[in-house]
Amino acid sequence: DAKTTQPNSMESNEEEPVHLPCNHSTISGTDYIHWYRQLPSQGPEYVIHGLTSNVNNRMASLAIAEDRKSSTLILHRATLRDAAVYYCILRDVAGAGSYQLTFGKGTKLSVIP
């Protein structure tokens, strides 16, 4: 399985932008980069995904390096509700129509009021 490396923890002030880095130097050409987050006492929640180009959605932006060996999740204005563990995952195909997510340790984001 391809692996990802993330910092264990990060802090951000409320209403400031947050850049969460992820290294995935062994990524293959067909691996999608997925980001999930897990708020306290909840199941993981999909945030965003990408393959080669930068992506934006209502929750966040994903910046992917040109060589695809790293990516950065960008939260444009952190709120207290964004305090969570953020997981960067390389998605494998598990079978017909199913996919395998191998979670790494993730980055615990704390947001300071």
Added chain:
Amino acid sequence: DTEVTQTPKHLVMGMTNKKSLKCEQHMGHRAMYWYKQKAKKPPELMFVYSYEKLSINESVPSRFSPECPNSSLLNLHLHALQPEDSALYLCASSPPGGKAPGEQYFGPGTRLTVT
């Protein structure tokens, strides 16, 4: 309906008990997953069902027995568990391949305690 529901929310069972966890989704997803999450650790994949057939078993002990009776329902049957099996059990589902590349929808989990 964009929810994955799991019942029960909490379960306490003895090592000789038999119990089942239930997971349901009505989003038309054809892949369903069981994960196990110990405290302060990331989720670990246990089983993957694709079109109601078991496609991945991550070397899970036989005291955990999954079942997918139909495309909306996923069960996890538990028998003769050990205290170290105490964890949060998460269910997830994902749309058929091609519509969204692997986005998984997770339920809130069942908190299992084995005494």
